[in-house]
Structure formats: structure tokens, C-alpha cells
Amino acid sequence: MAEKGSTRILDGNNAAAQGAKLSRVQVIAAYPITPQSPVTEKLSEFVEKGELDAQYVAVESEHSALAVCTSASTVGARAFTASSSHGLAYMHEMLHWAAGARLPVFLACVNRAIGAPWNVLNDQQDSISQRDTGWIQIYARNNQEILDSIIQAYRIAESVYVPVMVCYDGFVLSHTEMPVNLPSQEDVDRFLPPYKPHTILDPANPRNYNLVTFANPRVNAEGVLCHGYMELRYLLQEALQNSRETIIKVGQEFGEAFGRTYSSTLWANRLDDANTVIVAMGSLVMEATVAADILREAGHKVGVLGLRVFRPFPKADVVKALEKSRLIVVFDKNISYGLEGATCSEIKSALYGSSVRAVIRNFIVGLGGRDVKARELVDAVNRSLLSAKEDDLTREYPEWICAI
Amino acid sequence: MKTTAVNLTEKEYALPGNRTCPGCALSLAYRHILKALEGQAIVTVPPSCLTVLHGMYPITSVTVPCVNTPFASAAASATGLLAGLKALGREGPTVVAVAGDGGTYDIGIQALSAAAERQTDFLYICYDNEGYMNTGNQRSGSTPLGAISGTTPVLGKQQNPKDIVAIMEAHGIPYVATANASYPLDLYEKVKKARAIRGTRFIHVFSPCPPGWSFPFNNTISIGKLAVEIGWVILYEVEDGVFRLTSASESIAKQGNLKPLREYLGQQGRFRNITEEQIEALQRWVNARWKRCLDRAGN
Numbered sequence: 001m002a003e004k005g006s007t008r009i010l011d012g013n014n015a016a017a018q019g020a021k022l023s024r025v026q027v028i029a030a031y032p033i034t035p036q037s038p039v040t041e042k043l044s045e046f047v048e049k050g051e052l053d054a055q056y057v058a059v060e061s062e063h064s065a066l067a068v069c070t071s072a073s074t075v076g077a078r079a080f081t082a083s084s085s086h087g088l089a090y091m092h093e094m095l096h097w098a099a100g101a102r103l104p105v106f107l108a109c110v111n112r113a114i115g116a117p118w119n120v121l122n123d124q125q126d127s128i129s130q131r132d133t134g135w136i137q138i139y140a141r142n143n144q145e146i147l148d149s150i151i152q153a154y155r156i157a158e159s160v161y162v163p164v165m166v167c168y169d170g171f172v173l174s175h176t177e178m179p180v181n182l183p184s185q186e187d188v189d190r191f192l193p194p195y196k197p198h199t200i201l202d203p204a205n206p207r208n209y210n211l212v213t214f215a216n217p218r219v220n221a222e223g224v225l226c227h228g229y230m231e232l233r234y235l236l237q238e239a240l241q242n243s244r245e246t247i248i249k250v251g252q253e254f255g256e257a258f259g260r261t262y263s264s265t266l267w268a269n270r271l272d273d274a275n276t277v278i279v280a281m282g283s284l285v286m287e288a289t290v291a292a293d294i295l296r297e298a299g300h301k302v303g304v305l306g307l308r309v310f311r312p313f314p315k316a317d318v319v320k321a322l323e324k325s326r327l328i329v330v331f332d333k334n335i336s337y338g339l340e341g342a343t344c345s346e347i348k349s350a351l352y353g354s355s356v357r358a359v360i361r362n363f364i365v366g367l368g369g370r371d372v373k374a375r376e377l378v379d380a381v382n383r384s385l386l387s388a389k390e391d392d393l394t395r396e397y398p399e400w401i402c403a404i
Numbered sequence: 405m406k407t408t409a410v411n412l413t414e415k416e417y418a419l420p421g422n423r424t425c426p427g428c429a430l431s432l433a434y435r436h437i438l439k440a441l442e443g444q445a446i447v448t449v450p451p452s453c454l455t456v457l458h459g460m461y462p463i464t465s466v467t468v469p470c471v472n473t474p475f476a477s478a479a480a481s482a483t484g485l486l487a488g489l490k491a492l493g494r495e496g497p498t499v500v501a502v503a504g505d506g507g508t509y510d511i512g513i514q515a516l517s518a519a520a521e522r523q524t525d526f527l528y529i530c531y532d533n534e535g536y537m538n539t540g541n542q543r544s545g546s547t548p549l550g551a552i553s554g555t556t557p558v559l560g561k562q563q564n565p566k567d568i569v570a571i572m573e574a575h576g577i578p579y580v581a582t583a584n585a586s587y588p589l590d591l592y593e594k595v596k597k598a599r600a601i602r603g604t605r606f607i608h609v610f611s612p613c614p615p616g617w618s619f620p621f622n623n624t625i626s627i628g629k630l631a632v633e634i635g636w637v638i639l640y641e642v643e644d645g646v647f648r649l650t651s652a653s654e655s656i657a658k659q660g661n662l663k664p665l666r667e668y669l670g671q672q673g674r675f676r677n678i679t680e681e682q683i684e685a686l687q688r689w690v691n692a693r694w695k696r697c698l699d700r701a702g703n
Contacts, residue, residue, distance in 0.1 A: 026491035027484065055487035060518030064480035067473060067515070071448065071481040074471050075488025093474050201469045201485070203444050203497050208470040213461040220462035 004258065005183040012173035015143040015180050016082065016108045016166075017042035019150030021052050022188040025080040025106075029057040029068035033087040034120045035170035036110040040082060062087040066094035066105070073103040074209060076197030078154060081105070084170060085112035088126045092133070095163075099134025099236060101210055104157030104164070104195065106150065107135070111282065111333075112170040113368040121369020122170040124282060128334040128342045130165070134236050136243055137311040139282045140168040141267065143180045148260055151188055155250045158195050160243045162236070167310075169283040169333075171369065183258050191257045240312045247309055265314035266321055267306030270296070274303030277322055277358075278381060279330040281307040281343055284365070284372060288331065291377035302381065307343060315350040322351065325358045327388045329381050332398070333366045340364075340398040348394070359388040362398035376401050407589055407596075417443045422457045422465040427621025429585035429611035429628060430531050431457060434466075436588040437502070437529060437609075440595035443468050445498045446489075448481040450474065450512060452504035453538045454531070469497075476511045478503040479519035482526045498599050499526040506536045509545035509568050520575040520604040527598050527605045530568065531585075533613035541616040548636075549686050550669075550678035553616075560677050564689050572606040573642055579605040581641035581650075585612070586628025590639055590651035597643075610637045618673025627671060635662040635694045640701075647700040657698055665690055 010018065016039045020028070028047070030040040046052035055072075059065045062083050069079035083091060088109055098105045109127045113119040127137060136156065140146040146168045153164035168174060200207055216228040227235070248263060255261025269289050271277065276295070278288040285306030295302040305321050307314075322328060332341020339345060344362035351358070361384040366372040380401060405411065417438035424431045430453055438445070447470045449455055455472065459465045473481035478501040485499045503512055508530040516528060535553050536542040543553040543561050546568070550560045573580045579601045583591035591609060598605040612628050614621040631637040632652045639653040649657050656662065665687045669675040678686075 027487045029484070029487070055491050057483055057487055058522070059480060059483070060514060060521075063476055064483070064515045064518065067477035067480035068484035068487060071471055071473065071484030072488035072491070073484075075485055075492065075494070077488035077491040079484075079488075094477070097474055201446055201471070203446070203468060206443075206467050206469045208458055208461075208464040208466065208472070210472040211458050211461050211464060211470070212455060218460070218462060224462075226462035 004187060005181050007179050007181050009177050010143055010180040011175050011177045012143045012146050012168050013038040013110065013175070014042055015147040016150060016168070017046070018182055019147040020080045021046050022183065022185060023151050023154050023192055024078065025054055026077040027055045027057065027069065027072035027079045028081070029059050029065040029079070030081050030083065031059050031062045031065050031087060033084050035112060035174045036082045036084040036087065036108070038174070039108060039110070043080070062090040063094055066091045066098060069105045070094060070098045070101060070103050073105050074101070074199045075201050076195065076199065078195045079105050082108035082110065084110040085114050085126045088130060089114060092130065095130055095133035095135060098163045102161040102236065104154070104161055106153050106157060107163065107165045108150065109165050109167040110170045110174045111167050119368040122172050122333070123367045123369070124167065124333040125335070125367070127165060127167045131311055131342065134162065134240065135311065136162050136164040136240065136247070136309070138164065138166050138309055139307060140166060140173065141283055141285045141306060143173055143178050144260070146173065147180055147182070148254060148258070148262065151192055152250050152254050152262065155192055156243065156246055159246050159250070160239050161198060162239050162243060167282065172283045187257060191254065244309070244312050244314060262308070265309035265317050267308055268321055269304040269306070271303035271305065271321060274301050275325060276300055276302045276327040276329070276381065276385065277305050277325040278302065278377065279305045279307065279328060279343060279347055281310060282333065284331055284333060287372055287374055288377055290374040291381065294374060294378050295381055300385065310343070313346050313350065318347060318350040319354045319356060322356050322358065325356065327384055328358045328360045329384045330360065330362045331365050331377065332362060335364050335367070335398070344398065359384070359392065360394045361387070362395070364398050364400045370402065407592055409589070412589070412592065413439050415439065417467045418457070419465045419467065423459060424453060424457045425615055425621070427614040427624040428453070429613065429624050430454060430533065432588060433531055433585040433591060433609045433611055434502070436592045437595050438466070438468060440592045441498055441500065441599055444496070445500045446471065446485055447500050447502055448473050448478060448485060450476070450478040450503050450507040451538065452507055453533065454502055454504070456538060475507055477515055478507055478512050479516040479524070479528060482528070483519050483522070483524050486525060500529060501526060502529045502531065504538070505530060505532040505534060505546035506544045509566060517575065520572065520577050520606070523603050525602050525604070527607070529607045529609060531609045531611045533611045533616060534565070535616055537613050537616040549689070550682040551674045552677055553674065558677070560682070569606070569608050575604070577604040577606060578602070579641070579643050582608045582610070582637065582639055584610040584628050584632060584637050584639060586625045587639065587651050594641060616674070619671055623671065630663070630668050630671070632656070633663045634665050634668045635690045636665070636668060638694065638697050640697060649697065649701045657701060662690070662694060
């Protein structure tokens, strides 16, 4: 199906704001931080001009931003926030709370490095550090995907009652303009119906949400056995596990409605005959594609696997995508200190027990906005090709593409 | 019509059989707060003794809707409730944040100050038991000078509490008041009044804590009354900038002098190690605040 709507030249932050507007968000709470600030400025402009019928709450901190969103979501409103880096870290407690409370809150994470020392530029340490908070995490490669993912995120979140974070690279996408197709409001309304809350906040029907909960199940006043804390945690895990199906279904329906299909948790580029696969996430996937093309010209069978969905981690999809690979080169814009890049660990974990027996190499790249050139990716893959041996499947620690 | 013990509504929203300690002043205060709101409220609560009062899932002792929220976020949660209600066109119930002194003076003050600055249309009630009683009595920004606590175990606290009500008044909000669980009708009237006002309203409720302060649990009411008689607690309200003493504090201002502080301190084990210098310093602190209030009241 051909694309509909209108095409505009937008930076990533503006694309995010347009995505929120098209999703008819009802409560927005955010606190400024570089490089996220333009998202909230744009949304406040939409509200003040009367173009978006929403409550805009200019909070005093990121912690409060997400507290506003969780409580607004408990009332039944569609809530939006955005942050980066230290702001996301400051939200950490509320990230757990939103997921634990099973609220379909949305957060745009404009990926940025975390201090000390101060650095306002891009890497993915911020969102990776929040991977265990129970949120669905989707990473965008370009500005179109930012907008499209936000619209899909509300459908997903409101179907599975799990909050969704769409992550996009600071400056690389947030402040870089590119053509973005804006769907019409009517089409988005058809795709994304109003939120039907599963919570009830009404004095006529009083409920107490998230009060102290024992580890073990406990009977209520009517003698019915109700879940303990551990059962509630199980249900959150189950929701995340099952959300893959919803994410794919929503992506397919998005394609049917708007002509851009998101039918996988992954982005696959030239994987069909590839025995060497570059793995990356976010805008780095685009750079990796350029690197793969260069390597192809040199005669190597190289493909690219982009992780679109990081939580739930699409283990089976990853195994299938890598089944022909003999060498996997994972580039991480994050580091789990004392171990390796987070996506590398996840890839290894997914492959355990599968039939894939590939050499895995991990490179830490692009921290604090360090430029990642396709040529550097090519060099890293070439080095990996030279060292790829049956008795040298993996390394204890990653290599760094930096001056040390 | 003035509310009295005779015509006060018998309808209860905080049911008997909750999990608070015997003699808990919060339990009494909360009953009257919910009566004054006639149950037409959505409450949001950070971790505190009120969380204990509300009970353990799946049983709660309270018949108003409640949203629990992390410690620092009571006022932000209230803001979110209001924004959500407004967005959905469901305004009506009073949004009430109820937090202890730890959740108000200390970890929650940032969100509270910001909500007041944004003129958020909600009622914030701080019940003050002068320490982190839910976690076993550690010192807070409200703990008095000389008081022994879990984190001032030998020397007692070395600082005076901050004046949270003055801080909130400085935000220029339309209503601030102090109350005391030993004067439940005064509290009731203030909540009822605050309920009808738009904008941010702040009520401070003095809540004696028998286990935390080390006094017999049947003395809660008398300790609370004595606190007013010695001037540690001054019952007043400031409505649109107009200051007014209320209840027992109004009577004391008219009829005579404060009782000496020593009598109050002697009834509580937490002051067992207080020094003469500290008693004098506390007395000076009490006297200065009482004089400020008398001056403001035009006495």
C-alpha cells in the first residue's frame, strides 16, 4: 500500500512531538534536559496554541514527571513523558513503579551519555541502565521510526498494560532533520482508539492501588485468594514475554494502515546469504548497513541485524536471524561495567543451546557522542574475520574503539 | 452551623480495625479528615504510617479511592490525578495528598513546593509525628531539639525543626492551617473549609506518637492538648493572607499565658536526655513563635 499523509522535514524531537500529538496524548509531564528539551517545548506549543487538547504539566523534576504520568494514567488518561540520561536515571524509581502498577505510560528516551564527567552527547547507557525496570524498549533507526513507533507504542502499551519506552539517539536523530511522513489524524484515530483504562478511581467505587502486598497469596474479605507480590511480578514477566506477539501484530496493522510495515522485532539487512553478521541498535544500524555494503564490495558475505525491540528480548527471532552466521560482531553504545556491552550479552544468552555455533566479537563504540564511522566498523569486522577461530569463539571482555 | 460532637456525621470512611498502633493520633485525625471530605475524595499517599493504616492487599480499612505513590512524589501524584481528571472531564472529587513529616518536610518538599508554585488545585495534609515513625523512629526535619530518636540515639537531635507551615504560606497559596488530632472538630472545620477553596491548600496536623515519643498510649489526647497549652503547637489558619488563631490557641491568647514547656517534655521518654541549655533554647523557640503569632493575630 502506498504511503498516505504528508511528508515534512523534521528532526527526531519534532517527529516525537508530532507522534505524541497524533496519538492524542491527554497528559504531558516533562522536565527539560539536553537533548530531549525540544520535544517538550514543541508539545507545550501545541497545547498553548490549542492544537492539542492536553494537560501540560511543567514539573520540577523527572521523578515528578513520571509520578504525574503514572497517577494520570491510573485515572485513565493517555500520558506522555520524555527524558534523557540523568533525567531517566532520576526517574528510575518511578520507572519501576509505572511497570509494577501495570500502567500504559509512554516515555520517549532521547539517548544520551551519563556523567561523571558531564557529557550531553549520544550513547545508549541511559536506557540500557533501565532495562530491568519492566518497560518495553523499542529503538528507532531514523526519525520516521520515532514517529511511527510512538503511535504503535500506545496501541501496544494499552493492549498489554506495560509501559513503553521508545529510544532514539540524541543529536544523531534528535537534532538531525530528515523527511518524515506524517499520517493524517483521521487515519491515526482509526488505528489508535481512545484508551480504555483497567483502573477505576471513583469515590462511588473505591479501590486502593498498590498498597502493601505480602509475598504470599492472601484471602480478601470475601474469602477469595488473591495474588501475593511474587504472583504480581510473575504476571509482569508473563506480560513482557507475551508482548512480542502484540508488538508484531500492531506493527503489521500499522503497515496495513500506513504503508510502512513493522512486522518483526528485528531489522534484517542482507542476512540471506550472510555468514558474518553485524549486530547493532538504534541509528548505529544505519551506519552498520553502510559498513556491510563496503565489506560486501570486498567480497565478504556480511549482513546486518538491527535490534528494534530490546525488551522483551526477542530471543527466538535473534536465533533464527543468526542461524547461518559463523561470525557475529556486536557493536554496543553502552557498557555493563565489568562485563561487556549489554546487547552482546543478550545475543550470547539467546544463542545458548541453539544450533548456532558462531564466533562472537564485541566492540564498545560511540560513547559520549564519539563519532562512529562506517570505516571503523569495517576495520573491526575485518579484524574479527582474521581472529575468528573455532578455539577462540568468544572473548572475556569487549574491545573498545577508542584511543586506548 | 458549627460542627459539634453531637451533630458530627456518624458515617465512617476510615473503618475500625486498622493496623495503626494503639493510641495513634493519625488514626483519629484521618477519620475526621475523611468525614469532612464526605468520602468525595481521591487520596494519594506516599509510604508512611498511613500506608500501614490503609492495610495490606487485598484488604483495606478505608472506603475512599487511594493511589499509593513513591516517597518523594505525593504532590506530583496529586498533580497527575488532577491532570487526568481534568483531561477526562471528571473533575469533582477533591484530590488529597496525605503524607507524614518525612514525606513532607524532607523527601517530598521539592514536589510539594513545585505543586504549590503551579497553583495545583489540591489539598495537601501533612500529619506530623515528628520523625520517621513507620521505619522505627528516625529523626526528620520535624523532630524537635533534644529528642532521642533512632538516629539521634545518645545526644538527642541538635537542631530545631523547620517551620513547614510558614514555608508553605510563603508560596502564596490561598489556605494554610495547623491542626491537632486532639482537637478533631477544629481539624474537621479546617478540612471542610479547605475543601471548598480552589488552589493549593495545606493543613499541618500534629499527631502524637506513643511508641515513637515514649508515652503511654492512653495519653495521646492529653499530650496533644498539652502541646497546645505550652505553645509547641499553635492552632491557626491563614486564609488569603488573613491570619487567625483558632480553637484552644485562640482561647489561650485571650485568657492568659502559655504553660511552661518543661511539663510537656517531662511526659515523653524521648526527651529523657535533654539538657537545661536545650530546654531553654526550645523555650525561646516556642516563645518567639508564639509572639509572632500573637502579633499577627493583633493581640
